[in-house]
Amino acid sequence: MREPARGNTGFWNSLRQGGVPSAIASIMGAPTAQHMAFIRSMMRDQRRPEVLHTPLNELDAVVFDLETTGFSPQHGDEIISFGAVRIHGGVVLEGEQFYTVVQSKTAVPEHITELTGITQEMTLDAPTLLEGLHDFMSFVGGNVLIAHASAHDRAFLNAALWRTSKVRLTHRLIDTMMLARWLEPSRPGYGLDELLESRGIPIYGRHHALEDSKMTAQLWSCYLEDMMRKNVETLGDLYTQLSHA
Numbered sequence: 001m002r003e004p005a006r007g008n009t010g011f012w013n014s015l016r017q018g019g020v021p022s023a024i025a026s027i028m029g030a031p032t033a034q035h036m037a038f039i040r041s042m043m044r045d046q047r048r049p050e051v052l053h054t055p056l057n058e059l060d061a062v063v064f065d066l067e068t069t070g071f072s073p074q075h076g077d078e079i080i081s082f083g084a085v086r087i088h089g090g091v092v093l094e095g096e097q098f099y100t101v102v103q104s105k106t107a108v109p110e111h112i113t114e115l116t117g118i119t120q121e122m123t124l125d126a127p128t129l130l131e132g133l134h135d136f137m138s139f140v141g142g143n144v145l146i147a148h149a150s151a152h153d154r155a156f157l158n159a160a161l162w163r164t165s166k167v168r169l170t171h172r173l174i175d176t177m178m179l180a181r182w183l184e185p186s187r188p189g190y191g192l193d194e195l196l197e198s199r200g201i202p203i204y205g206r207h208h209a210l211e212d213s214k215m216t217a218q219l220w221s222c223y224l225e226d227m228m229r230k231n232v233e234t235l236g237d238l239y240t241q242l243s244h245a
Helices: 009-016 022-028 030-042 049-053 110-116 120-124 129-140 150-165 176-183 192-198 209-229 235-244
Strands: 060-068 079-088 091-101 144-147 173-175
Touching: 030 129, 030 150, 049 235, 060 110, 060 129, 060 150, 060 209, 079 110, 079 129, 079 150, 079 209, 091 129, 091 209, 129 150, 144 150, 144 209, 150 173, 173 176, 176 209, 176 235, 192 209
Parallel strands: 060 144, 144 173
Antiparallel strands: 060 079, 079 091
């Protein structure tokens, strides 16, 4: 998405720098302005080169998943829930998890309700998208992100971040599907269910953002062991390997 031209350059420059003029903050409401400023500040300096030297078995990361109304944010589909868990290396940190349903301007289709269990009524009483993003990014902090088939999640996050705060995601992101393609190149498919079954990971609560995050975290733990055997020890090693896969 290209940033639209704006006449009020002072305001938009202030947004880019993470600030909101006090008059605008008054119009928006202080909490909304604070959420925007926080999200913008979170997008700064997330690609620090030193993290590339972090051993993967000591990496602090957040495994996350989104549920959405469809597959195309460019055509109006929206996020309806966030789920995430924190991990250290291959260990899921007990109690360190995040989940929220958020409001959607797009109606939740019946087949999405059947898939996720999220109804239109649930979204009506939920936090706004901006509030959900704020709380999700607070949980993520400066950690590396991990997701399965991450192109979908990245596209929706970028659309939501741009719509609410005029920023895009800058965090490093590891895709467990890409890991599977590298580690097991002869597999016939790389869907999450198939990969979980292949590793003996119990499948439960599929298409619930938090439960999918927990299962993806277990899958990451399996892949971490495989990478250690291949002498891929740091995040930099992993990126180098994937760039040649």
